[in-house]
Amino acid sequence: MRLGGVLRCRSVIKQQYVPQHKPVLNDDIKRLEEFLLSRPNILVLTGAGISTESGIPDYRSAGVGLYARTNHKPIQHSEFLKSDAVRKRYWARNFVGWPNFSATQPNATHYALARFERELRIQAVVTQNVDRLHSKAGTKNIVELHGSGYVVKCLDCDYRIERHEFQNILTSMNPAFSDAPDMIRPDGDVEIPAEYIENFKIPTCPQCDGNLKPEIVFFGDCVPRERLDAIAKMIYTSDGLLVLGSSLLVFSGYRIxxxxxxLKLPVAIVNIGETRADHLADIKISAKCGDVLPKLFDYRPTT
Incomplete structure (x- = not known):
């Protein structure tokens, strides 16, 4: 296959998780640009809808989200704490999926936000995503609301380890998973035989022998208080909020x-479909973020 065909194929794969949407209107782009120009200290909140264009599926999008395509359900914090079997299943799936997940690259929306930060058009980015794509794109001032998949921590002490290093440990402990790439389905989900999960080995904390968990706020867990306080201060010193690619159904995002x-500050939302906060939005644009953000401020990338 020629290079052009390969690039087109990759583009199709990335777009398979983007819900159906209408083309953005030029008037909407102009409205959002004027909104940002008048508020140079805007705070940005991003959700899973900006990472779907990089090939990471969200949960809830009609027809293409994980809930619609698979029987995959998000891990519950209480189940992870209580059940050795749940921890094995989680880490086995995470182990198989990690090479693809960690290799994911930012898209035009991530790069646009990094540019806006350099140009002093935004204050900071608060993201609900755990994929580190904002960091990969070059954004510096980021708060990861729900943590990061790139760090593993102990539940009982202060031990932490980088996820890439942890992958090497899991690989050495689970040689039977040498055929792990074959367990990834065409839709990106992971299909692992039950006997593999039952025999999957997970190291304990080398400091206290406790259980290890990704530094992610699982469903049913609480966002750390200091993180919430830091975001509250950012809101207080901002002159408004821009929400990108989030349905805001999770309360931690809606609370922002x-x-x-x-504080009687304005809110603009760009998202395919409805959100929980549409009735609160001063501007709502129902469009793909990648069709909107890169076109702001008459930007033309160099060739």
């Missing part, structure tokens, strides 16, 4: 909108 409106 409520805090912004409590």
């Amino acid at each position: 909108v409520l805090q912004t409106k409590d």
Whole structure:
């Protein structure tokens, strides 16, 4: 296959997780640009909808989200704490999927936000995503609301290890998973035989022998208080909020909108389909973020 065909194929694969959407209107781009120009200290909140264009599926999008395509359900914090079997299943799936997940690259929206930060058009990015794509794109001032998949921590002490290094440890402990790439389905989900999961070995903490967990806020867990306080201060010193690619159904994200409106600050939302905060938005654009953000401020990339 020629290079052009390969690039087109990769583009199709990345776009398979983007919900159906209409083309963005030029008037909407102009409205959002004027909104940002008048508020150079805007805070940005991003959700899974900006990473779907990089090939990472979200949970809830109609027809293409994980809930619609597979029987995969998000891990519950309480189940992870209580059940050795749940921890084995989680880490086995995570182990198989990690090479693809960690190799994912930012898309035009991530790069646009990094540019806006350099040009002093935004204050910071608060992201609900755990994929580190904002960092890969070059954004510096980031708060990872739900943590990061790139760090593993002990549940009982202060031990931490980088996820790439942890992958090497898992590889050495589970030689039977040498055929792990074959367990990734064409839709990107992971299919692991039950006997593999039952025999999957997970190291304990080398400091205290406790259980290890990714530094991610699982469903049912709480965002650390200091992180919430830091975000509240950022909202207070901002002049508005821009929400990108989030349905805001998770309260930790919706709360940021409520805090912004409590301060009588404006909110703009760009998202395919409805969100929980549409009734609070001063501007709502139902479009793909990648069709909007890169076109702001008359930007033309160099060739």
